[in-house]
Amino acid sequence: MNGIPVIDLFAGPGGLCEGFASLTKGESRCFEIRVSIEKDPIAHKTLSLRALFRSFPVGKVPAAYYQYIRGEISREQLESDPVVIPYVKKSYAEARCAELGKNDHSEIDSWIRDGLAGAKEWVLIGGPPCQAYSIVGRSRMRGNNPKEFESDKRHFLYKEYLRIIKEFSPSVFVMENVKGMLTSQHSGSLIFNRILEDLQLPGNGHEYLVRSFVVPGEISDPDDFVIKSENFGIPQSRHRVILFGIRADIAESVPDLVNRPERFSLEQSPLVCARDVLDGLPPLRSKLSNRYDGMTDSVANWQKALTNGLKVLEKKKSAVPLRVLERAQWAVTKSWIHKSTGGQFIQSDISMNEPLASWYLDPEIGGVTLHETRSHMESDLHRYLFASSFAREEKRSPRLSDFPQALLPNHQNLNNESTPFLDRFRVQLRNQPSTTIVSHISKDGHYYIHPEPSQCRSLTVREAARLQTFPDNYFFEGNRTQQYHQVGNAVPPLLARKIAEIVLRLLQSAGL
Template identity: 55%
Template sequence: MIDLFAGPGGLCEGFSSIFDETGARRFAVKVSIEKDPVAHRTLLLRAIFRKFPKGKVPSCYYDYVCGRITRDAFLEHPDIKDAAEHAAKEARCAELGVTPAKEVDGWIREALGNQTDWVLIGGPPCQAYSLAGRSRLRSKDPKKFEADAKHFLYTEYLRIIQQFAPAVFVMENVKGMLNSTNSGKRIFEKILADLKSPRENLTYEVRSLVVHKADGEELDPNDYVIEADDHGIPQSRHRVILFGIRSDVAKATSALANSPESFLLTKVKSKVGVSAALAGLPALRSRLSKEPDSQAAWMKALREAPMSLKGWRIPLRSDIEAAMRKFTKKAEAQTSFGSAFISMNVDPGEAMPKPLREWYLDARLGGVLHHEARSHMRSDLHRYMFAACFAATQKYAPDLYDFPPKLLPNHVNVDEETIPFKDRFRVQMGKFPSSTVVAHIQKDGHYYIHPDPAQCRSLTPREAARLQTFPDNYFFEGNRTEQYGQIGNAVPPLLAKQIAEIIYAFMSSQRK
């Protein structure tokens, strides 16, 4: 397997997480390429982790991620010396489209050897395809937006297909690419045509992983969209994922025609909610920003929150005000704002489904990584407390139309017919999958308010990682902002694992 635009390694993790009866990994990552130096450090660390059989990772890994030894001491440790050397050849820090193609091709050629049955995976950067990205970039400079190289980074992915002809490829991107245009033409139609016929004498069938249509029926662009929450991911994340099969391989695999439904993802009977995914993580208080922080000052800010309802004449005010006072009293128990590592026994109990417990937890870790709350302005704490109490009492998350006038951001007029970004402050409802975790979470936490009003905060990096289904022993390098960015940009590993199982079933099918 080769992974392009790998980020912190979400797709890699999923594909590497299925094992044969001997405990060996079904897929071996041979090359993964990521341009961001911090995400690359994360990718390299996980590549080292994967060099060892399940449950046999040396203790020095846990010593490093829990903060007991430095990164240098870890990389120099004799127990991981060979693994680190192999990982350095696998995880490459390079920018596709900038790093010379000859160099990139050399890495891939050396890694593949004579192998022709291999899988290419990856998701070209999606900023120019995303709805938010298009709105922001086009408004700043329309001409620059039209010329943005990010529209065409898929051609780097395409170039590897042209050069090396993988048996299978899996390409992931945002749903916004379906209606993204450049110079008046739909980008998705161009991408699909290119992937189906990359060059002369090389063609691919491009299939959906969720929809099968009878021969002769064309797939609709939306048929390529995978809704992650339909497949046990505790997050409403909709992504385009293309499953490409080299035509000669497709023709030789009779199971494609005889049982096409066996190569589709299976929907879960019931969706996984936020509370189930976050079960077992310790409750934290947030912190105050732009003023001295302390437990007493934080509590004072929370006690002031009900005063922000003054002048709000609406019947449900009394219920929300009562909830704000109740949860403020409960908040007195929240004394810790967390840390890079919290030593504890993580026990989610029955609140978390067994498959998720098996996926997330690692007893050897002995605690929780990256579980540290952000600092928030006093005014935002009042908004968070109100929004979370509104959700707790009314059973749905409020938008800015539901906010009392005193809690509206300064630039918003409650009398306006249309409020821009009306869901700017969004509570994650405990019983339902979260909203999409995106890289914007590194800017602020307003879209990701914790469902428990007594914690009065946005999600920590570990909570965001849980919603993205990264195992608890997955360590993200960099500062907290950089961790959020990596997590938001990733593919949920548990979804990637389900895709990998389909790809493996196909690759191991009998051929004519």
């Protein structure tokens, strides 16, 4: 272990630590993930699998790993492979399943102490759970039970992060959370102000300078901490608060923090659109749900469902714009070439333009994993056909007011401007970054309709993972719902890598 030590708290499936671990120099990693802690057992299983992947020498991942993610062998068989066995213990020493703030502090501290192995200069990363800070989450909780909202312990899970800072004094910390953290209140005061003050003076004899990754120099507005991912080469409009904490003695040893602060800010990148990362994946049709419509899934029935949807759009009273109707007609005609609904593994030649190919693709996979479609009701397929055709022609996703009357959901107050989620059928536009991938993608696909009308479906797990910038060899454990949930909860690894480059530059400037 010769990389700079990293400890990851509230790690989820590992997006943030993946970005740090991806920085290499020759066959060595610039950062070494020593401990990553996650409470969810399924996300932890993903985390430990990726820890195993990183345990192998750079560029020398054994064939058994790829056999596992293709579904050819079990996890037990993977970990029993003679080439893999020497690395298994290390991966489980790194990825720990525990609930921070609940488990015994001494056990957590022993893991960190053993992981650091005496290192004095290291990096703490992670982000406390965001439900208490997110605008939707806190609106729901406060409305249902104001007293329970005020007593919700998740307001103060950052204090576990703070406790680790106080106990172990990292050189640098990177703390991520939702934008709603900036406006969340507790007991009548902004909780962000309290968090910022605590992080600046954690009570261990050290002070921390808390900077922004996007605004050089001193911060005058809390919004300066917000990173808009689409501005930095991420194919997703994801806006998150990310704090860059630097221990005062480290900061004082780096004059450029004052003289050339732009050196420690993210550089804007050309826009990366959804098509840039989705094109090249095997096209798929959706499955057809028979829960309500009584139609069993088959290619013929799926195409019949699309034809029925087209008939709805072709009726004069539907008043569908001609170019949208023509796009839908073309889509239904083209849909006949889509036979497959995908699977855990599809053997295929996967292509992508550089420089994205170097980040995403791994020829050892031999195709693509976790690229399997959901089942959709026929009525939703009709809506998806209209919505994706509309988006392709109008260059925007339709609101409910754009839908033909026959396709509107059976809800009250649909014409009321105060009705929430007027864009509840949201198409991901080809020529723009996607909207934010959140954990709600695990519930249904209505917010994540594929931009290609002829496929008439929501995004697969792999497509969502690509928009989140997970490399194709990153495998998510659990069932499909659990996989979606993990993807939506993660930090985009490519953004984390760009942040890691800044952290590395800072530490190198400090002579570490």
